[in-house]
Amino acid sequence: MSKRGYHHGNLRQALVEAALDLITEKGPTGFTMAEAAKRAEVSAAAPYRHFSGRDDLIAEIATQGFELFADVLDFAYNDGKPSPLASFEAVGRAYLAFARKYPGHYMAMFESGVSPGQTPELSRASERANKVLTRAADALSVRIPADRRPPSAMFAAHITAMSHGIVELYTRGKPGGRAPFTPEELLEAGIGIYLRGLGLIERD
The missing domain is CATH 1.10.357.10 (Tetracycline Repressor, domain 2)
Known part of the structure; x- marks a missing residue:
């Protein structure tokens, strides 16, 4: 997933899509917020603009x-x-x-x-x-x-x-x-x- 979605104001959904991939691969407790951020190609702090945690x-x-x-x-x-x-x-x-x-x-x-x-x-x-x-x-x-x-x-x-x-x-x-x-x-x-x-x- 590219950063383009984030630049167009879709960071929230970009994180959802990234987490969906991770859940499918590792299960719902098998990933971290940092991994979701990395998969969405944003900084580790970026997810916390939209979500309080995993x-x-x-x-x-x-x-x-x-x-x-x-x-x-x-x-x-x-x-x-x-x-x-x-x-x-x-x-x-x-x-x-x-x-x-x-x-x-x-x-x-x-x-x-x-x-x-x-x-x-x-x-x-x-x-x-x-x-x-x-x-x-x-x-x-x-x-x-x-x-x-x-x-x-x-x-x-x-x-x-x-x-x-x-x-x-x-x-x-x-x-x-x-x-x-x-x-x-x-x-x-x-x-x-x-x-x-x-x-x-x-x-x-």
Whole structure:
């Protein structure tokens, strides 16, 4: 990355892009602010004009990531069309696709230790993404009798946990390296088992 971005007033985003590269290479705790500055080709002091420290920089990356994540999930959900079940499964696949395409953002969002409440902007972006998941869960579970229906937030959290586990165990590195199935096949089977348990799809 050249200094040109800094000279045009884009130092903040130049640092974000530099840190994204470093996170992808070394993980969210594997780099220093000085390394981010060097990668952005600015002085070691320059990042502190925009960020108080590494956690603040990572929080900005996570905020941008959650905004992008929400867009991806919302597009996949497609207002519940053609059906709540198809849309719910599409959201699950979109989760894996996001983690694969945007690993630096994903790690900043979920693996950095930065709290979603660290900044108001991060909190709002995280909540926006969560609302897509809970809306999808709500639409799908409406057929369950109210006295047996799990809260939408819990329903969404279960699928999120399953998706995140598959990302961690089977999406990093070479696909299929740890299992004879693709991450998408594993997630589809896991969601199927979960939904059968709730009575939302028929048992085989």
